[in-house]
Amino acid sequence: MVAPPGGSPGPGQRGGSRTAGPGPGLRLWQRTEAARAALRRRYWATVPARLRLLRAATVLLTAGLVTLLLVAGLAALGTWSSVADRDAPRTTSAADLNLALNDMDAQAANILLSSGDAGKGRLQTPYTKAVGFYGDARREIGHDLRTLAVAAQGSKADENTVESLTDDFAEYQELIGRALENDGHHGGKPAALADYRRATDLLRTQLLPAASNLVSSNDAAFEVEYSSARSTLSAQLTAGLALGVLLLAVLGVLQWYLARSFRRILNPGVLAATVCTLLAVILGSEMLSASADHLRVARHDAFDSVVALSRARAIAYDANADESRYLLDPERRDQYEASFLAKSQELYGLKGATLSTYDSELATTWKAYRADHRDLRFTGEFRRELDNITFPGERTAAEKTVDTYAVYQRDDRKIRALLTAGKEREAVEFCMDWQPGTSNAHFEAWMAALDKVTAINQSHYASNVSAGRAAVNDLLPWAGSALLAAMALTVLGARPRLVEFR
Template identity: 80%
Template sequence: MAARAALRRRFWATVPARLRLLRAATLLLATAVAALLLVAGLGLNGTWDRISGWDAPRTTSAADLDLALNDMDAQAANILLSNGDAGKGRLRTPYTKAVGFYGDARRATGHDLRTLAVAAQGSPADEKTVESLTDGFAEYQELIGRALENDGHHGGRPAALADHRRATDLLRTRLLPAAGTLVSSNDTAFTAEYSSARATLSAQLTALLVLGVLLLAVLGLLQWYLARRFRRILNPGALAASVCTLLAVVLGTQLLSASATQLRVARHDAFDSVVALSRARAIAYDANADESRYLLDPGRRTQYEESFLAKSQQLYGLKGATLSTYDAELAGTWQAYRADHHDLRFTGEFRRELDNVTFPGERAAAERTVRAYAVYQRDDRTVRALLAAGKEREAAEFCMGWEPDTSNAHFGVWMSALNRVADINRAHFTSSVDAGRAGLGGLLPWAGGLLGAAALLTALGLRPRLAEFR
């Protein structure tokens, strides 16, 4: 009992003991709030680094790989289609451009594979997928090389077609599914990172508010005790410390809330659209390749026609539509959408983008993309009509030509419009990351400084009162 009474006298029973206890509680809580903000700041800095330097790039690299593989096969088909008979009757402009684009796509594929190999480290499943892709890509190049070599000889077209079929089958059964798996895997990892960061921010915000309220309560108790014990209305030091604490909590709350908002904008408002549009580009290049394959390989025309329609449905889905009804249904559903932006009677990647329109200028750019897509779809019917009329060369020229009002020219307009929508979302993704980092540099030092000032002001405010008991 004596020991308990001694402790009570030391830590609470006397006025100096009470003042020291309140001062210690204030300093401890101020330190806890400062430590919480420091941990939150370091965590956010790491999150922004991972999102901008790791999660987003590896997801877009996987999507770019998908596109580059599709572009390679499209250009390989275009080379064979425009080469004529061992170069005789060659469509020179389409052939030259196809050769150049094939080389560009091959180099892009190699670059993307190297990037993904680095990104896959630590994930056995992704490492295995990238390894399989690399081996398959080497086999694909060998088959295309043989096809091009055979097509350079008189009478070599049947052998070239056989090699191209094997290459295309390899692409469709192994390479593209593996690339799609990487897109989904990396995007899922990004989503997990985002969800974890948001949950952490929510918990930190709750802890900040609890600790901030406790700190303000202790300062209020200190102010009340000083006023009651020393017959003074206010203690300037404690009052200034309370103001500093309140400002620090407000700034910390603003930092965490703004960071959560910037994370949501970066991940969902911007990057969801980037992923949808990246998939749309890859599907578009694959559909364009199906047109060239359709012209090149008479034995598989039914297969490639069905494949083209399936990819069209992935982009702008119309239930039950066939190639003969697709254009009219597209026009009708699009007109309904233009009259009422909530009337979306179609599915697919374009629907995903229009459901996620967020930024200024994005809706207008997305609508231009769909209008350009509709023009390209009508060009496809022209290609098939020319072929059905026995005008094979005219069909190939219209499909692969680069003159105005040809299919390739309209495809380029479509891709430019799609890229514009993607650029808007990429720009806002980058600006959200930059804003998140700027918030750390702007608000965190001020909040930390104010908490330090609160602790110092509390100590200085109590110093004269404690001196009275010496």
Template identity: 80%
Template sequence: MQRPGPGLRRQAGAARAALRRRFWATVPARLRLLRAATVLLATALAVLLTVAGLAAHGTWDSVAERDAPRTTSAADLDLALNDMDAQAANILLSSGDAGKGRLRTPYTKAVGFYGDARREIGHDLRTLAVAAQGDRSDEKTVEHLTDDFAEYQELIGRALENDGHKGGKAAALADYRRATDLLRNELLPAATTLVTSNDAAFEAEYSSARSTLDAQLCTALALGVLLLAVLGVLQWYLARSFRRILNPGVLAATVCTLLAVILGTQMLSASSGHLRVARHDAFDSVVALSRARAIAYDANADESRYLLDPQYREHYEESFLAKSQQLYGINGATIDTYDDQLAITWRAYERDHHDLRFTGEFRRELDNITFPGEREAAEKTVRAYAVYERDDRKARALLAAGKEREAVEFCMDWKPGTSNAHFGAWMAALDQVTGINRAHFDASVREGRAAVSGLLPWAGGLLLAAVVLTGLGLRPRLAEYR
């Protein structure tokens, strides 16, 4: 290959020298290069913050309008299914023989609660059907749930119709057993699956959003530091080249950039922090407490089933104890020893909040105490639960003593001191601690959105101002070379 001649080498050298003079070797060239670097870095930072802000807004929309509602709807469905079945048992327990010997107040309340639960299930199924669109697994689960619920309603309707006929209690009980088997084998497992899958989807979106925000924060800091460094070099070069201490335009641009970096990083870190509070500090407790409420209604239904169906009493007693262990798990406890061991382990916790000798949904909540008033409300809930558990043992003792009607009245009446009254107090306490966490979840969503909408426009405006001020500050210096 022939080497280029001296003439070509001289031309190439002259071209390189011209490029150096144009882009770096002369003072105007250096000023233009630093100005271009400032514009590019400021634009890149502004674009990054805008993209991050829009993504954060989208995340908050998903959290508030899709992820949280579909998880709580699935938990509400679980609860309403248990409540509907419990109220069906209560209707059969309190109805008497075709109305003869009816316990009027318990019967009226059970009929009302039954209708409320049925309407709630219909609403939750519609909500979950919309939320499941695009997820074939969840779509199939909701479809099966809807079909099974229709069959369940038919069986309960037949049981209630038979119960309205004189001597129809046995036929009604047979239909109720079939309905309850369908509930336990199909409806409740499907509802639990939806709670788990929707909560897992929420967690996956949360993890992805947090990772993205952390990466965006690091990138924004790097771009911000680089932009401030370029402005610092520009200020130093102006002072050196023009014998001036400071250039007012570049100084103002530096201040604007510093404020923009502070506001932008604050927006990203605040979004990440509010997202963590919403998801883990607040919503984890909401899920645990929603599960606890659904389990509580199922346990209460087991108590009614125990009174209603003598043939299955041993099974329902075991089921009630299993639910109790899910709420407040005590290793090795039986139905006869549970109350004493609950009292012992709870006293140990009250002496030392780190001495947690129990498991279950209440333990999950007590491990996640975050907000003012939350611990007191959670402890009140456990104490109310202990009262309800003692009531269960009293009802079983009445039944064992042959006082069946007294046991039914104690469990189903709403007078002060009865089991239903204490169950209502327990649910009110549970609602209080759930309400604390829901309120902080909602507040985190509001504050997360406010951080984006409040800080992003300021950060973007300051970066634009920095670009303009840099141009204005350099304009008189560049004019000297025209």
């Protein structure tokens, strides 16, 4: 057999040894690496790619900070609207209802006590004032019930409470109306007193507990809203500062890269963007921190005192009514005397004190407090207020309230002493008259002092609500505008350098 010319392989060598090409795995890896290299060249490996990446990061961070501040600002405004238009009004309406119920019952007792026998022997001035105050209290209750009915929508428990209050109040009015009608008849005092007893029992067992529960539930709902809002503001402030610092860092890197790559000291556009961003971070942080601070002052420094003082006023009216009930109803005098002492303890609590020792212990503990404000040997609503002194003039007004309260307490002992001495007519006149030096005149002075403290706290509550809203309305537009300007300046500052590579 002749070999193939040129050394060509024979038939037996066909399909023999051959260099193998790359496998599928190797080809995939090569394509991936090629794609990565292309991405690096496009997005990072070249100068324009790095500039575009830094510009995009700046724009995205700026947009994120704008969005955060906008959301935070709108949420803060929503919180202020809830506080001013819902949470606080429904709490104060419940407190006002509690006060008006006590006042209405007190004035009903005063009418019966001063009316005489079908007008004979009537104490004209006390009777006329009691009739007027009774009508005012009844109208106030109607208004408060309507307000609370609207505020209770969405809370089944509160809706049921307000509905029950409305029904019970209708029954209470019917009983009082019957008592006043019977009192207008000659010899009708016993029947009138029986109806009044039923009415005041309904008040004590049904109306007042329900009204007090509304105060507590609405105040608790306000506290939940406050805590949630404060927590959200704190989180937003932290997030805003973090985003702001990151944005400033990226702008710093962009400025450094431009200076390094193009042999220039500063890029005016990026420098201006950095200044705008810094201004926006400062304004945004101030907006959020100011909102949180104003919310704290409005809620705890001011409104907590408003609630405590509103409770104190309602208790005061109920205690004053107990004096009238004590004179009106001989069969229940022990009950009303104990009730008066219990309410006194709620206002200015003295452990173990009785009516015979209360005045001296009040004088001793109050003198100790005036000498050293850390010497607090008493409890109650007055203590709650004195523990929360915050605003100019508040301490002086609060101390004046306790001073006038002490005078009123001494009047109560005089009323009981006159009655014990058999001078019932004198006791009634001293209790109900409005002449200077009488119990009602001193009670009015006490309420005026209490109202002054309340007004101080209400004023600061309102001013902090207004300032909280203003902080958002005034600072948010400037912060947002500064960030939008920073975004535009960053794009404009980088644009001339990118054009050089086209």
